[in-house]
Amino acid sequence: MHGMNGNRGGGSFRCLFFSFCVEEDPQRGVSDNERSLHTAEEIEKLTVDEDLNDIERAVFLLSSGQDVQRASVIINLPNLVRQNPAETFRRVVPKVREVLHVAGVDMQLAAAVSFLTVLQDDIVLIQTHTHSILQIVLLNLDHRDAVVSNAWLETLLSAIDALPKETIRQEILSPLVSKAQLSQSLQARLASCRILGKVACKFESPIVKKDLLPLVRSLCQDVEYEVRSCMCRQLENIARGIGLEHTKAAVLPELVELARDEGSTVRLAAFDTIINLLEMFDSDDRTRVIFPLVKTFCEKCFKADEAVLASLSFQYGKLCHGLSASFTDEQHLWFLEFYKKLCVLGLQHENGHSENQAYPLELESKYALVRRNCAYNFPAMVLFAEPNHFLTELYPTFSSLCHDPEISVRRTVADGFHEIVKLLGPNVHFIHKELVVLLQDDSLEVLDAFLTHVQETLELATSRGEGAGLESKQVNVPDLVAALAAAEQKAASSLRWRVHEKLLQRYACLPRVVSGDQIYFRFLQRMFAIVTTTNVLPVQKEAARTLCMFLRYNRKQEQRQEIIGKVLQELGQGRSYWNRLRYLDLCEIAIELFSKSYFCKNFLIQALELVNDPVANVRYKLCHMLPRLRSTIRLPADKHLLQQLEFCVRKLLCREKDKDVVATVRKTVLELDKMDITEPYHKRHERDLLDQKKEKEEALLVEMEQLERQQGEAKLTNEKHNEKKRKEMRKAKLARSRSLSSHPTTPKTVNSDKSLKVKESGSCPGTGKNSMLPMNDDSLRGHHFSVASSSLSPTPSSSSMPVLIRSNVPSSLDHRSSNTLDLRSSNTLDHRSGSLDHRSNTLDHRSNGSKDTQSRKLSLWVVTRRPYASCTSGTSRYGKIG
Numbered sequence: 001m002h003g004m005n006g007n008r009g010g011g012s013f014r015c016l017f018f019s020f021c022v023e024e025d026p027q028r029g030v031s032d033n034e035r036s037l038h039t040a041e042e043i044e045k046l047t048v049d050e051d052l053n054d055i056e057r058a059v060f061l062l063s064s065g066q067d068v069q070r071a072s073v074i075i076n077l078p079n080l081v082r083q084n085p086a087e088t089f090r091r092v093v094p095k096v097r098e099v100l101h102v103a104g105v106d107m108q109l110a111a112a113v114s115f116l117t118v119l120q121d122d123i124v125l126i127q128t129h130t131h132s133i134l135q136i137v138l139l140n141l142d143h144r145d146a147v148v149s150n151a152w153l154e155t156l157l158s159a160i161d162a163l164p165k166e167t168i169r170q171e172i173l174s175p176l177v178s179k180a181q182l183s184q185s186l187q188a189r190l191a192s193c194r195i196l197g198k199v200a201c202k203f204e205s206p207i208v209k210k211d212l213l214p215l216v217r218s219l220c221q222d223v224e225y226e227v228r229s230c231m232c233r234q235l236e237n238i239a240r241g242i243g244l245e246h247t248k249a250a251v252l253p254e255l256v257e258l259a260r261d262e263g264s265t266v267r268l269a270a271f272d273t274i275i276n277l278l279e280m281f282d283s284d285d286r287t288r289v290i291f292p293l294v295k296t297f298c299e300k301c302f303k304a305d306e307a308v309l310a311s312l313s314f315q316y317g318k319l320c321h322g323l324s325a326s327f328t329d330e331q332h333l334w335f336l337e338f339y340k341k342l343c344v345l346g347l348q349h350e351n352g353h354s355e356n357q358a359y360p361l362e363l364e365s366k367y368a369l370v371r372r373n374c375a376y377n378f379p380a381m382v383l384f385a386e387p388n389h390f391l392t393e394l395y396p397t398f399s400s401l402c403h404d405p406e407i408s409v410r411r412t413v414a415d416g417f418h419e420i421v422k423l424l425g426p427n428v429h430f431i432h433k434e435l436v437v438l439l440q441d442d443s444l445e446v447l448d449a450f451l452t453h454v455q456e457t458l459e460l461a462t463s464r465g466e467g468a469g470l471e472s473k474q475v476n477v478p479d480l481v482a483a484l485a486a487a488e489q490k491a492a493s494s495l496r497w498r499v500h501e502k503l504l505q506r507y508a509c510l511p512r513v514v515s516g517d518q519i520y521f522r523f524l525q526r527m528f529a530i531v532t533t534t535n536v537l538p539v540q541k542e543a544a545r546t547l548c549m550f551l552r553y554n555r556k557q558e559q560r561q562e563i564i565g566k567v568l569q570e571l572g573q574g575r576s577y578w579n580r581l582r583y584l585d586l587c588e589i590a591i592e593l594f595s596k597s598y599f600c601k602n603f604l605i606q607a608l609e610l611v612n613d614p615v616a617n618v619r620y621k622l623c624h625m626l627p628r629l630r631s632t633i634r635l636p637a638d639k640h641l642l643q644q645l646e647f648c649v650r651k652l653l654c655r656e657k658d659k660d661v662v663a664t665v666r667k668t669v670l671e672l673d674k675m676d677i678t679e680p681y682h683k684r685h686e687r688d689l690l691d692q693k694k695e696k697e698e699a700l701l702v703e704m705e706q707l708e709r710q711q712g713e714a715k716l717t718n719e720k721h722n723e724k725k726r727k728e729m730r731k732a733k734l735a736r737s738r739s740l741s742s743h744p745t746t747p748k749t750v751n752s753d754k755s756l757k758v759k760e761s762g763s764c765p766g767t768g769k770n771s772m773l774p775m776n777d778d779s780l781r782g783h784h785f786s787v788a789s790s791s792l793s794p795t796p797s798s799s800s801m802p803v804l805i806r807s808n809v810p811s812s813l814d815h816r817s818s819n820t821l822d823l824r825s826s827n828t829l830d831h832r833s834g835s836l837d838h839r840s841n842t843l844d845h846r847s848n849g850s851k852d853t854q855s856r857k858l859s860l861w862v863v864t865r866r867p868y869a870s871c872t873s874g875t876s877r878y879g880k881i882g
Helices: 009-022 040-045 054-064 067-075 077-083 085-100 105-120 127-142 146-160 165-179 186-202 205-220 225-233 235-242 244-259 264-276 283-304 306-326 329-343 361-376 378-385 387-393 395-402 407-415 417-439 444-451 454-463 470-493 497-512 516-533 537-552 557-572 577-593 596-612 616-631 639-655 659-678 681-742 746-761 777-790 798-808 811-815 818-830 834-843 849-870
Strands: none
Touching (some): 054 067, 054 085, 077 085, 127 186, 146 165, 165 205, 205 244, 225 235, 225 244, 283 306, 361 378, 378 387, 395 407, 444 454, 444 470, 516 537, 577 616
């Protein structure tokens, strides 16, 4: 045990090995009897002389240490290289190479990781030492264990990115020629395929064509299908390495031949490579070569090779999108119809199965994977078929995917639903039914996937979902609101509280989606219930945040005051201390969402009153929040609030007995004293600008509320006015019909109308103000109704003016002097009564100019006053005329 407690470098290194061997199991501990099993001889084997330096210690452990000590040296090899690269490569690395000949799998894997770190470290990488490292890597590529061999291969492939071209040419490509020969092992030839694909992108096109392409052709024609398949998947990198010019002549023929290979995995590899290289083929190649090849491949897979259908369905969207520019209408239709078949594969009588015949379980699983891949590719197929043709071409297929019996298919549809909504644009109302269906799905997995982009989906679905007009939205939105409420209830009743938390977080977007009244009556009470009754704290906090968002964007003052009052009563003054704690959580959220003035006005006082709470946990949380509460107070306007906060602090300092609360309040006092001193000016300025923005938004909401209220009142007034006008018109029609029935002959009717016109014009000789007083009430009523009824005429006339003026003249004018009313009425109607003046002049062409002007003014005053006086209750119809 000599030197175990030494403080020099060797002591800590040696203690690491020893502690590793005798470390207690954290699950069960180590008993005294187990400790006694380590004999003095075993301990001596694990003991290293502390006088040795790091290099000497590493060499000693690699030579005569235990396996665990050797593994530790190999793991620590990158650090040794950084500290002393020359000595490490001269003395340690050769020892590591010797150890790896007999090392186990764990040590081999550790060595692969360490050598990769050394090769990728630009600081310590020395060109002269790279050869020794690569020799070790290439030597272990042929390890008999496939796991070890693949680990060293991954190390080499990753190191190629960091190595210079000349090093790759000398150290990797030179031995690669021999390893790619048919005489080499299958494992070596597979490694050669992957190395060829990796180095192709490191060199220029002529080098790739000259040095690599012959090896590529040889491996593409290998007798083993695994080698052909592996090399086929590397043809994409080869094609990009030789460029567009040589791809058509060198790579495309190989792909065509491999696509017709007898091995299904080779054909699948060729199919995937063709799809990835579509942009490198011209239109002529796509039409003459690619399309027939792909069509044959699809038909063959659909009829006889279900194993390849999964990969085909996964790549189908990319395939159609890449070839769409070269398709004829017939080819376009064929690919679309084939996609529809894939979407219902396993649901109908396909491949010789009847509807009542069940598929084998393994086959059902494959078909479900195909439909899931089709659901994944559905947005790409919407583009392929064009969104304008969605309803006729793809809607039945989309509805089938939304109702698929497999949960994974519906979940995939829900995950990509927002992309489909974007693509449909103004036609989004086509899939509103499916939106509601997915929200009401029986599986929480589907709901969880839908919630990821629910805000974007709902905003687009409700803002552009009018399609057939406003009536469509009015019909669909209530269904959507009910579905959203049902989804929340389903998530709440499940045991997956994280889904419920996610849902509540996403529902904060509802003010942008549905009306404030729908939120108020359908969701607010539910948020209160969650905050006050749910036992899961994250769910409670998200419900409180969503509740604050609903309050933030509510436009009705009465509803806002009711919500705030309920928050103060049920949370701030709640009987349960748990609810009072939630009130403080809600205050933290409100500080983020609302302006300082709004928070101080509605929430701060109740928060400060919790200083008298009988539960120490509430006072403890309040102490932690005091600096944040202080940040909402603006001086000098809120000086009284600052005094209350300081009073709370003094009360806590003087009367508090709980030691945790006392310790917290003392720390809080120091924070409060430093708040205005330590905070940088730019941060305070940014916070003030943000607060001003919040205030403007709140003021804008108030203005919008007032504007909506005024519009509502104006609409109500207008409706009342229109209703009154309709009643007057009906009375006028009734009076006219009675008048006509009392004058059966036409001449008498004409004379009656002429006499009425003369009275209206006021231009008869010998008439004046006093001469109008003897008119009886019946004659005036008939005149008023005739004026109202004449407003129905499409041609403008003077008889329609009194009704318009009456609606704009306030009732208080009844109590003003007749002279003032006369002046205002005349001035107001002078520019509108041209037709009336003309009518008066036509009827009274015998009068002179002065008398005509005086009569016209008198007529205007009388016609204007009569309807206004007739609608004033308790006032004589003629009392103010004289």
